[in-house]
Amino acid sequence: MPARTLVALALTLVAGAAVGGSAATPASAVDSARFDDPQPNAYFPLVPGTVSRYRGHEDGERFRERVVVTHRTKVIQGVTTTVVRDVVRRADGSVDERTHDWYAADDAGNVWYFGERTATYDEHGDVESREGSWRAGVDGAVAGMVMPADPRPTAAYRQEYLRGEAEDQAWIVQRHVSTRVPHGRVHDAVRSLEWSRLEKDVVSEKVYGPGLGIVRERDLSGGDEVFTLVSVSRP
Known part of the structure; x- marks a missing residue:
């Protein structure tokens, strides 16, 4: 399906979510009993010690990103989540954004997102914003699924x-899907469109490779951000 058609369909879904009450509010929190025997997910692996490196650009500025699946865990709503550290740096090496994400796979192999602690920084290293930080169970926040x-x-x-x-x-x-990124040729990948009701005009495409996670992401509408996988090192 052409990208333009996909964007049009996604924007239609966004509009529906903005109007429909059922799409706007999750029904309930996840059941912690579903995480007693977590199974791995091929398209969103959470192997501690894995380091993925990306490069990208947005608004004419170049960035480097380093994502580390740490050995740290955090218990949220009775579920033991894996802490993933994500640091984005500008071309001069200064930190643009630093995030700790909390993920957990359930007994069926679905990967859930339990929140993030994030901060963006100015060129002097001072925190500009912590907007977007959230944790399931706090102030009405609810965990969501990041990959079935x-x-x-x-x-x-x-x-x-x-x-x-x-x-x-x-x-x-x-x-x-087959695609080529700096890391190499990726086969049997999965492609998704992702968006937020808070930024209704922005639609992004993400491609997930088996055993790799995200290998490419780019804005199709409302922005020009592009990131691609450069390398992966495993424990």
């Missing part, structure tokens, strides 16, 4: 929810 165990078109799901702060959603649009 068996992602298939046309699965759609909420990735995070804190009203007015974190409302990302995703839609699986294609399987068995």
Whole structure:
């Protein structure tokens, strides 16, 4: 399906979510009993010690990103989550954004997102904003699904929810994708469209590779951000 058609469909779904009450508010929190025997997810691996490096650009500025699946855990709503550290640096090496994300796979292999602690920085190293930070169970925030165990078109799901702060959603649009990134050729990938009710004009495409996670992301509408996977080192 052409990108323009996908964007149009995604914007239609966003409009529906903005109007429909059922899409705007999650039904309930996750059940911690579903995380007693977590199973791995091929498209969102959480192997401690894995380091993924990306490069990208936005608004004419170049960035480098380093994502580390740490050995640290954090218990949220009775679920032991894995702490993933994500640092984005400008071309001069200064930190643009630093985030700690909290993920957990359930017994079926679905990966859930339990929140993030994030901060953006100015060129002097001072914190500009902590907007977007949230944790499931606090102030009405609810965990969301970041990757289903068996992602298939046309699965759609909420990735995070804190009203007015974190409302990302995703839609699986294609399987068995082949793509080339600086890391190399990736086969049998999954492609999704992702958006937020808080930024209705922005639609992003993400491609997830088996055993790799995100290998490419780019804005299709409302922005020009692009990031691609450069390398992966495993423990």
